[in-house]
Amino acid sequence: MARGGGYFKTTYAADLALVDTRLRRRALAAFVVALLVLPRVASPFILDLVAQTALAAIGALALNLLTGLAGQVSLGHAGFIAAGAFTTGVLIENGVRSPLVALPAAAVVGAVLGIVVGIPALRLKGLYLALGTLALHHVVLYACAEFQNHWGANTGVSIPPPAIGPWVLKGAVAWYYTLTLAAALVLALSVNLRRSRAGRAWMAIRDREIAAESVGIDVARYKVLAFVWSSAITAVAGGLFAYHRAFVSVEAFGFFLAVEYIAMIIIGGLGSALGAVLGAAFVTLLPHGLDALVAGLRLSGGAAYYLFPLKFGAFGLLMAVFLLFEPQGLVGIWRRVRNWFALWPLRYRPLRSAS
């Protein structure tokens, strides 16, 4: 949206551009510069929070491809993350330390699992699909638990930092840059898919399956591809998660993690890549915010004890609130605020509400 209007597009390529006005280009440049210089000003704690957000954003963007674009509900997301993390773990137990092997291996395992779920999923819709993917989550966790027992490590396995030759990835700053860059790449991929043939085919399937068939989209193929791509990216995020935490344990990949990811894309705004990132930030930072709140209130031990389960209930509540009152999620709010400023001091509805 151009401030005050006056932008005319003269080519279709210009209309396809993602950042199409000078204001937007400047805002994006400022944001990138801010991310680049952040390590100079922020504490390691803040950097770690951003890194965690970036990692969560990769998983959320991947889930958004499957659920937001292709319209396939999945409760198995934590299973794919676990698969990636344990692929890394298993390789390390067998002496393979290079992330250049482990991460592609995680992607392959994720893709194969995507096919394994995707093909039977063709026969399932909605709630049944959700339950089917939940079953996959349990199977994957069971397999992971077997591995963990096999190593004789009941609580988990520690993972050494990723090393490529002499270069070792260590410390908050290095992780911050690595994960932010990875998230930026997946974000670019998501945004591009949305404006090209394959992503449009996914959205067509989400909106109306028979109509999608009638324009010649091979619905079965694209649905399986959605599972394959989503789970491959998710498994890579799982591999990164294992390295970043320096530890893998089945405990980390319970059902609650799957719910967190669904919360991210719903709160952020289903179908929107920006929404997935905002949702990831929100869900990652929320517990810290609540902790800060509790600390600030100086409650006695007893009250804090009761607040603990509330923290977990908060996701369910927030998801319900967003589904009921703001189905477009945080991006919806962001767009309204942006349009309000773009038109200030006038109060007309924008001509174009897209993007």
Added chain:
Amino acid sequence: MVLTIDGLTLEFEGLHPLTGVSMSVDDGALAALVGPNGAGKTCVLNCIGGFYTPKAGRIRFGGAMIQGLAPHRIAARGIARTFQFVELFRGMSVLDNILLGRHRHMRSGLLAGGIFWGRSRREETLHRRRVEEIIEFLELERYRTELVASLPFGVQKLVAIGRALAMEPTLLLLDEPSTGMNREEKENLARFLLRIKHDLRTTMLWVEHDMELVGDLADTVTVLDFGRKIAEGPPAEVLRDPLVAEAYLGRAYVRERGAG
């Protein structure tokens, strides 16, 4: 003959929506398919499009048998369609809906689309140009970037035709395009149908309830009643056929009696 249907029979758990229907559509013709409610018109289109598998009969299109093929394969052979209840991609803009009609003419896969550089970007602008031509053809310019769900029903029907035209089909199946349109919209539709026939030279099989439109525009008319063909020929003759009048009036009479 672009399309030849021979002895088409369809069964659903004892129900017989179609019994031994035979018909053909000439190259470049605007062929109407009419009949009272529940006659089986939509079933014929669904069989041609691959959405229903006929129990018996043959459907020949462009020299090959197509019955039993999956819908997306039939679309790939050059049959496009619109639906009685529109069936647009509601969460997307007019532009994206029509771009989806270009799906079968485009090549970029997931990786190329995700990178969106070079070939896939060029492909996108190239097909965008084709879509703009269709938008202009159907006079949809002012709706270009609007979500289809927010558009009036008559406009949605045109967008559905635009999506089908974007496929550059050999045969276009239209299921009651004029239903829900006002007088002016119907006149525009008539204009578009004639332009599709004369300018684009696309063969059309057109299911329609508005007999005035059919009489004015169709080259041939086929009449179905209770899943059987009861008449066919030039509109002037067919619409005067007493059997056809009876099928319509008789049904209306029964409906009146049933309601009362």
